[in-house]
Amino acid sequence: MPGHVAYPSGIPLHTIQIPLQDNPFAELAAHLPNTTGFIEEALRDPNARVLVHCIQGVSRSTSVVCAYLIARLGFEPGEAVRHVxxxxxxxxxxxxFVSQLGEYADSLRGSTRCH
Incomplete structure (x- = not known):
């Protein structure tokens, strides 16, 4: 079944779903503070594992992980994408989404990017 992920039973599970189309005009940036905070909170438990997924695992989930790397580990947007x-x-x-990652990084650093 597309979009279905089987989770192991018997372990705590916390989920967040973000309704977002994979197209260049979708408003990813509005969700990034929430997704970054969710990942950060989950990783406070040293035994925790985080699975970020979307239908194809190409664009949306990658962008969410990149945003976390930018916000919490200080990566530059291009560096985060290369890392992933x-x-x-x-x-x-x-x-x-790449453009929005740049804008997100700028907003976190309080700067304005020249385009």
Whole structure:
């Protein structure tokens, strides 16, 4: 079944679902503070594991992970995308999401990016 993930039973499970289309005009940025906070909270438990997924695992989930790397580990947007691609070769955020990752990074640093 598309979009279905089987979870192991007997372990605590916390989920968040973000309704977002994978197109360059979708408003990813509005969700990034929430998704980043959710991941950060989950990782406070040293035994926790976090699964970020979307239908194809190419653009949306990649972008959410990149946003976490930018916000919490200080990565630059391009660096975050490269980091994820090194670990998941099919990762390829759409151009609109890449642009929004740059804007998100700028907002976190209180700066304005020149385009």
């Amino acid at each position: 691609k090194e670990r998941r070769s099919q990762a390829n955020p759409n151009p609109g």
